[in-house]
Amino acid sequence: MIGLHPRRQADPAAGTAPIGGINGGDGSGAIIELQGVSRVYDTGRVVVPALEEVNLRVERGEFLAIVGPSGSGKSTMMNILGCLDRPTAGRYVLDGSPIDELDDAGLAALRSRSIGFVFQSYNLLPRTSALENVAAPLAYQGVGRHERTLRAGAMLERLGLGDRLHHQPTELSGGQQQRVGIARALVTDPAILLADEPTGNLDSRSGAEVIELFHELHDAGRTIVLITHDPDVAAAAGRQVHIRDGRIAA
Ligand SMILES: Nc1ncnc2c1ncn2[C@@H]1O[C@H](COP(=O)(O)OP(=O)(O)OP(=O)(O)O)[C@@H](O)[C@H]1O
């Protein structure tokens, strides 16, 4: 992908106000800490060590890219970081909580509170309006219908989609669908935005807009972890770590 801007300050005149959040810049220290984390897939027929003794520390407010080729372990890493999966060895401390001390319900609650996910294929609910898509994560947190609608509408407004609230995914462009996906990720005000190939399905202009939005979020103090195979996309981040054959390269 080409045409990515170098890092610059958010420009309020560009249409969207800076988007921060109470979980943004407060506090200090590591928000993510992996210590000797491994993930072995054992299918019964084959045993695949997809991650091997990974050590990684992400500071609060960092914009980090995890970059590596196909099969290097990026999605495995995303699933672990996002608490969708657990390590088979090692220790993961997320936002101060060692996850091995949590049962599945506790892990789901931590995930809902701490992580906003952005996916390559948007993963929006079909035949469901942008507004309802963005409001959905708030329902899991027990937020009432009226407040859900207000907060989802405000977030879409801030991402420049105030005139698309009642459009369904098929009635939106790819770039607009990804902005709905980002609004959904941010509506719960998570500490971390975790994005897996967020520009992978977008043309270069829409991709550059998504990266620009990430810069704006980072400038406002949000922690961003961006997972990609694309070195040009990774270059947008403040720091890159390279993963190869399940290991972080020095
Ligand atoms: N459920 C599974 N069972 C067995 N092996 C798996 C499973 N999921 C992934 N693997 C293997 O683990 C390794 C890492 O896979 P992973 O999906 O994390 O790679 P990736 O970096 O995301 O690749 P891509 O860029 O192609 O998405 C690969 O060798 C893959 O074949």
Ligand SMILES: [Mg+2]
């Ligand atoms: Mg993958």
